Amino acid sequence: KRGGYDHFMLKEIYEQPESIVNTMRGRVNFENQSVKLGGLSNYLTTIRRSRRIVMIACGTSYHSCLAARDLFEELTDIPISVEVASYFIDRKPPLFRDDTCIFVSQSGETADTLVALKYCLERGAMCVGVVNVVGSSLSRLTMCGVHINAGPEIGVASTKAFTSQYVALVMMALLFSEDRMSKLQRRKEIIDGLGTLSEKLSEVLELNDVIEETAEAMKDKTKMLVLGSGYQYATALEGALKIKEISYILAEGILMGELKHGPLALVEKDLPIVMIATKDKLYDLVASSVSQVTSRLGEPVFITSKNGPRLIEPTKASTDGKVAARAESDYVKFEVPETVDCLQTILNILVLQMLGYWLAVKKGYDPDFPRNLAKAVTTR
C-alpha cells in the first residue's frame, strides 16, 4: 500500500512531479498561455475588485500562503495579508464585505481555519477555499474555490499538498491579473516555468542519495538553522518545520536579512546551517550572509542553482586569520535546476523534505507518525 516505499512520506515526496501536474491539469493552457479555474469563473469580477486579499491557514498551509504573497502583490497590486488562523481568531481584526479571504487547507477540517472562515462569512467577505479533500467542511462552506487535486496525503508531515497548494495559488495570482497588460510578459514567463516544473522536480529527486548521506553525518546534531531570503524565506520556515516535526531537531527558519539582528549570535563552530542560495535577484544579500556564517565557522550546507554563480570568492574563504581558508568546494552543496524565481520554492523545498525524512529515519523515528501530532487538527 506504500507502493514499494518504506514510508508514506517518501512515497508522497516522490509523487510530486506527478501531483503538481494533476493540480494544473485542465487549468493551465500552455499553448495560448492562459489559466482557467472552473471553481472561480463566476466570482472573478468580485475578487478582482476587492480592496484586500487576506490569506488564512495553519502550519504548512500557512507557509504556502506566505510563499505566494510576493507574487500576489506583484501581479494583482491588491494589498495582501497572510494570517495564521489561530492568531487571526484570537485578534478578531476588522474585516469588510469588499475583502477576499483565501483559506488554504489540505484536510479542509482544521478547526482554527474553520472558525476563521465562520468569522469572515459572518462579515460578508468573499470566502475562497484552496483545499485537497473534496467534500471536506472547508470545501463545502466556502463560497467558491479550487481543489488542488494532489491525491490523498497520508503521511502526517505535509509534502505534496504544500507544492500543490503553492501551484494552485500561483494559478490564482495569474488568473486574477489576467486583465493587466503590464504583466503580460511576466505571466508568460511563469506559465512557461510551470510547464517545465515537473521534469525539474524529477531531477531534484535524484539528490536523494547525497541527502541521505548528509543526514547520516548530521543526525547527532540537536539544533540547526535554515536561512532564506525573499521567496526562499517561506521555504526556510517550511523546511525547518518539516525537520523539527519528524526528526525532533530544533530547527529554526530565519530570514537572512534578520541574521545581524540577533540569530548571528548563535553561529559558532560546527552549527549546522542550511542556506538556501539559489540564484535570484537577492543573490548579493545571500552571498553576504554566506560570508557572515563562514567567517564564524558555522557549518553551512547549501541549496544552490546548478551551474549557478560562485557563492564564496576564493580569496574570501575565511576572514579569520587563525583558520585555514575553506573553498566553496569544501562545503556540501545540493544543486537544483533553475526555474523562474517565484517557482524555485517548489524545487528547493523538496531538498528539505528529503533532508527531514532522512534525519528522522537515521535517528530511528517513524516519519509517518511524529509524536504528539495528528494529521488533521479538528479541535481548537
Ligand code: UD1
Ligand atoms: C470540476 C470537477 C472535476 C471535473 C471538472 C471538469 C469536482 C469536485 N470537480 O473541477 O471533477 O473534472 O470540473 O470541468 O467535481 N469549491 C469550493 N471551495 C473549495 C474548493 C472548491 O467552493 O475550497 C467549489 C468550486 O467553486 C467549484 C467546485 O467546488 O464550484 C469544484 O471545484 P474544483 O474541483 O476546483 O473545480 P474544477 O477544477 O472546475
Ligand code: F6R
Ligand atoms: C505539517 C503539517 C501541519 C498542517 C496543519 C494544517 O507538516 O502537516 O502543519 O499543515 O495542521 O493542516 P491543513 O492543511 O489540513 O489545514
